[in-house]
Amino acid sequence: MTTFDTNRTSFGSTTVAARISGVFHTAIETAVSWNDARMTRNTLSSLTNRELEDIGLTRGDIEMVARTR
Numbered sequence: 001m002t003t004f005d006t007n008r009t010s011f012g013s014t015t016v017a018a019r020i021s022g023v024f025h026t027a028i029e030t031a032v033s034w035n036d037a038r039m040t041r042n043t044l045s046s047l048t049n050r051e052l053e054d055i056g057l058t059r060g061d062i063e064m065v066a067r068t069r
Contacts, residue, residue, distance in 0.1 A: 037066040037067060038066075040065065040066040041062055041063065041066040044057070044062045044065065044066070045059075045062060
């Protein structure tokens with residue numbers, strides 16, 4: 001048998017600590033994404049034009065690939 005608790009509301013019940021934790025989580029996630037894109041960009045930039053061509057890319061594609069990763 002299932003019961004529902006109708007005495008509590010879930011709206012606005014997020015604690016201050018949870019909100020602060022969420023901000024830090026978002027900041028860390030953003031930094032990790034930025035670093036991943038930077039590493040991808042640097043790695044692809046170090047390849048020769050021939051190596052890029054072998055994987056189906058050109059120098060102009062590097063930024064797009066790094067951003068959409």
